Amino acid sequence: MDTQGVRDAYRRYARHYDLCFGAIFHPGRKMAIEQMGIQPGESVLEVGVGTGLSIPEYPEGVHVTGIDVSTDMIEIAQERVERLELPNVSLMEMDAENMDFGDGQFDHVVAMYVLSVAPYPDRVINEMRRVCSKQGDLFIVNHFRHRNPLISGAEKMIAPLSKLVGFRPDFAMDEFVDQTDLEVIDTKPVNLFGYWTLLRASCEPRSARFAAA
Numbered sequence: 001m002d003t004q005g006v007r008d009a010y011r012r013y014a015r016h017y018d019l020c021f022g023a024i025f026h027p028g029r030k031m032a033i034e035q036m037g038i039q040p041g042e043s044v045l046e047v048g049v050g051t052g053l054s055i056p057e058y059p060e061g062v063h064v065t066g067i068d069v070s071t072d073m074i075e076i077a078q079e080r081v082e083r084l085e086l087p088n089v090s091l092m093e094m095d096a097e098n099m100d101f102g103d104g105q106f107d108h109v110v111a112m113y114v115l116s117v118a119p120y121p122d123r124v125i126n127e128m129r130r131v132c133s134k135q136g137d138l139f140i141v142n143h144f145r146h147r148n149p150l151i152s153g154a155e156k157m158i159a160p161l162s163k164l165v166g167f168r169p170d171f172a173m174d175e176f177v178d179q180t181d182l183e184v185i186d187t188k189p190v191n192l193f194g195y196w197t198l199l200r201a202s203c204e205p206r207s208a209r210f211a212a213a
């Protein structure tokens, strides 16, 4: 999947997205925002904000910036922000693999259901790290390849359709953590049957800890 493939997939999904993926993904969105422990006055970057379903969940007084590479998705998010009259929210069309923000610009950075969709998830992680304050952590909600071999077998079978369905069903957490050098702090199962994972990681790479020791 390339960036144009993501835009094409989400052009097809955009007007039906909330109905299909609103309620089912919502417990994970809420839990990620709660776990960030955001204080009034702090700033949050939400990568791949989609139609902005998470936005009403942020506490009052928090500065929320949402980016997404899909024009169709971000337009719906913008309509939501205007309808709800949320002055602390800014939305931008931007590729998370190459962000226009400064280093350490945000207190918190989160990506929900994005990494198995983004063409280069490792680049997204590098950028999330770069723009996050050194005191902050990265929060990720995603589906990773299931540990049950029967289920992961089915996920592998549908993997060749990833371009059509718009995400990689067989995204392996261990490989992803290794490739991106993530220092995982915590993981929690979320949503129906715990099929998705909320992962909290340090914004410093794991190798940085060894280098400092």
Ligand SMILES: C[S@@+](CC[C@H](N)C(=O)[O-])C[C@H]1O[C@@H](n2cnc3c(N)ncnc32)[C@H](O)[C@@H]1O
Pocket (backbone or CB within 6 Å): 006, 007, 010, 021, 025, 029, 047, 048, 049, 050, 051, 052, 053, 054, 067, 068, 069, 070, 073, 094, 095, 096, 097, 111, 112, 113, 114, 117, 118, 119, 124
């Ligand atoms: C499954 S949707 C999740 C939307 C939202 N986070 C939610 O909770 O419903 C994935 C979103 O990631 C966006 N996306 C994928 N790759 C991206 C990239 N490289 N940069 C920015 N957004 C990206 C897609 O356009 C889509 O809106």
